[in-house]
Amino acid sequence: HPIAILISGRGSNMRALIEACARPDYPARIALVLSNRADATGIEVARQAGLPTKIIESKPLGRNRLAHEEQVNAALEEAGVEVVCLAGYMRVLTPFLVGAWKGRMLNIHPSLLPAFPGLDTHERAIEAGMTRHGCTVHLVTDGVDEGPILGQAEVPVHPDDTPHGLAARVLEEEHRLYPATLATFLLNRAISAR
Ligand code: GRF
Numbered sequence: 001h002p003i004a005i006l007i008s009g010r011g012s013n014m015r016a017l018i019e020a021c022a023r024p025d026y027p028a029r030i031a032l033v034l035s036n037r038a039d040a041t042g043i044e045v046a047r048q049a050g051l052p053t054k055i056i057e058s059k060p061l062g063r064n065r066l067a068h069e070e071q072v073n074a075a076l077e078e079a080g081v082e083v084v085c086l087a088g089y090m091r092v093l094t095p096f097l098v099g100a101w102k103g104r105m106l107n108i109h110p111s112l113l114p115a116f117p118g119l120d121t122h123e124r125a126i127e128a129g130m131t132r133h134g135c136t137v138h139l140v141t142d143g144v145d146e147g148p149i150l151g152q153a154e155v156p157v158h159p160d161d162t163p164h165g166l167a168a169r170v171l172e173e174e175h176r177l178y179p180a181t182l183a184t185f186l187l188n189r190a191i192s193a194r
Contacts, residue, residue: 001186002031004081006072006089011042012171013087013108013178018049020179027186032079034072036091052079058091069097076101083189085182086140098142105140106185108178110170112136112152117145122163122170133157133166135174137181151181 003021005014014033020026033046036058046053054075061068073096076084086107098105111121113136125133134154141147153173157166 001028001082001189002080003028003083003085003182004032004034004076004079005030005046005085005087007033007035007040007042007087008037008090009040009042009088011040011045011088013174014042015045016175016179017085017087017182018046018051020183026179027183027190028083031081032075034075036068036072036089042088065091065094066096069094073097073100083182083186085178087178092144093140095142098140101140103139106137106150106182107140107145107147108174109136109138109145110167110174112154113138113145113149120163122166125157126161126163126166130157133170135170135177137178150185151177153177 005017007014018030021028021030030051033043033051033053035043035055038055038057043053043055056068056071056075058068082104084101084105086105109117111117111125112132112134116124122133132154134152136149137151138149139147153176155169155173
């Protein structure tokens with residue numbers, strides 16, 4: 001299954017997916033790594049891994065989100081992508097791109113959805129006095145962080161946790177959860193296509 005990974009920054013989840021795809025028994029291969037920011041450090045990691053990369057900057061297009069998404073969509077189609085994985089892609093999508101990839105676009109979010117959609121999840125989980133926190137892989141729908149949940153992983157919240165420390169504990173789980181959930185998703189897709 002040819003996949004694309006969309007990033008905006010550091011790309012540690014992308015790296016976890018790259019490592020998974022390097023395993024001979026893994027059901028995905030990376031057809032494209034795309035960033036909306038030229039300064040995303042993850043793009044260099046992808047280049048060095050010898051993967052096809054593309055930067056389609058969103059900034060010059062300002063508020064014209066549709067114009068940007070049309071370019072992104074064209075790049076995904078051109079690369080023959082079947083499933084799109086958002087991995088720290090910091091753009092709210094319009095119904096255009098969500099609709100084009102309905103049921104074929106995954107996102108990873110650093111909370112146990114439906115708790116704490118949006119930003120600053122670790123800080124908010126600590127402030128709310130949560131004793132469990134974690135991450136979620138879900139299908140992307142029009143509502144931000146709202147799509148059907150495909151997989152979750154939990155971590156404990158310690159009484160003296162800082163947002164930074166908690167984020168690191170969650171991130172380790174993200175790096176396991178995303179490749180595992182994507183693999184299951186792709187295998188189920190292959191079965192239901194038969
Ligand atoms: C991760 O915490 C992910 O859950 C969230 O953004 C962060 C991206 O980190 N959507 P990275 O770029 O994968 O390192």
